[in-house]
Amino acid sequence: MYKKQHWIPRCYLEAWCDSDIPDGYAPYVWLYSRDWNSSKKKAPENIFTENDMYTIKLENGERNLSIEHGLSGLETEFAKVIQNKVLRNQPLNLDERMILCAFVSATHERTPSKRDHLQNQWQKVQNKMEIIKKGFEQATPDQKNAMMQFGRATDGPSYSMDDVIRIAEHPLQEMMVPTIQAQTSILMRMNLTILHSISKARFLTSDNPCVFFDAEAKNRPLMYRGVGLGYETVEITLPVTPQHALLLSWRDIPQNVEFTRKKVESLNQRTWHYASEFVVSNSYLHKPEWIAEELGI
Template sequence: MGKKQQNDKKRHHFVPKAYLKAFCNESGRVWVYRKDNPQQPRPESPDSTQFRNYYYSQPKPDGGQDNNALEDFFSTIESGWPKTVAKLRANRDMNDQLSNLFEFMSLQRARVPAARDLTEGIDAHFVKSQLTSMHARGELPTPPLGFEDLPNMAEVAIDPHRSIHAMVDMFQGMGALYDVIGLSVVHNKTSRPFLTSDNPVIWFDPSITFEQQLPYTVNLPQGPVALIFPISPHLAIVGDTALAQSYAKQGLLQAEIDDEELIKAINEQICRFAYESILASALGQEDLILKHAECSPVLETKEIRGWNGSITVHQQVFGKRHTKPKW
């Protein structure tokens, strides 16, 4: 790691403080339920949670490390978020100011550990498959006695800088999603507040059963697609291909929901899409949180073999999150 400067930013928040503040209670804290230990939630300030040290740092040509450039760029998008939330809460017309909403949602999908670990997992599988193929072709030295299966036993760590580059493609790729859905602002009028998480931008195929749904697995451009992005305990952005025509004519739609079962269903999706942490403005929804503590959106890789070779298929599933090898 290169020499750090006095003004270097160390805490790189993958969930911005500007976003977390909308979910704080009267004491300025948000309840953090870690999926590894959901029975013991902790009240945290926005500054003290949802960050990793030097998470967006990049190597410099001179051998040093730039710890500020990406954080400074993200701040240009985050700075307008409180005003956007205030306008949505006040039910004001946002149709000529939607750029901050789209940019914020896209960035919040691309920057989180759930997305970056996915990219690094795909790269790690590619490296390992190449190693296995080279071993099968006799292109590697003979492994020591007792380690004949060494290529399959090896753990592959990926330079995290690679997943920083992949954020750009993911950010830009969300345009295809926005092209086929309509967006609405949902005002939660029930006593059950919206939850959120360290992976708050979610979408799925609503035409199949809850048990059969896979994270971020939809049929574009035909659809159907449902998108959820909680904004505060009482506000959420909900997107759906069923709203596309109305959205094209009227712009951002507004809706009030007083059906607690529907809010519960939305929160259940939020809980299982959470990667490491579920975030709440108040205690009281432990039934949903504990139900999905054992699953997160993770990478599943399959090798489909044919007569002339094999095809690697990557998909996301709801499964147990594993600690990746440290770089």
């Protein structure tokens, strides 16, 4: 039970189901490859899943589903806020803001691309620790004593080799929940804006829809070009329906902003650019001109 786990929630994708579905067909979204050379009509329940993606496998063979159940509860609350407040253009209370911020963070942290990035980073840490361990084993007694004294003087949290191996093997199970908790507290201090399309243009989503973007990152020195939440120019975007998207930023922007066709297409271009493999639409679309421009076709 609960073996097939979504990294993009079904309740989220259902907002992109085509409204013009023939009689007798199950609801579906339009799924486009990132180069837009292939398309499929797929039911939300059948896409963006992986077996036991968040399952914690215990030593006795049992499956701990606490992360999966926690995400499911968040998805339920998110759907309520979208239905009761966002679609009705109603102001959000503090709890509802927290739900949206937690959902934004979870959407950013739970994808295969995020898992692969974390695995790569922690594998590098493991490799360095193995080199240090080998050096320690080959060191003289005086060298070993000096290395041990340095280790005791180092501030901050420490990780054993077993800790690092465990994180490298299962980064989502080990890192996702505390990361979402810490990140949500920061997002709650940012300004939350709901973008509303006032034209026939519709927001796209993707298999990696929550985008952290900073137009000024390229202008900073190389070592500071990461997209961090501490930079005042950072923007976080997440489409939540074909007509609505969330924007989190440090700028003083009203809670609700109307988006013209040009602005919707600009955000769609960003969503497409950060997609891993697939883009999702609620209707059939011809290949946008900006895809050819970006790919140099």
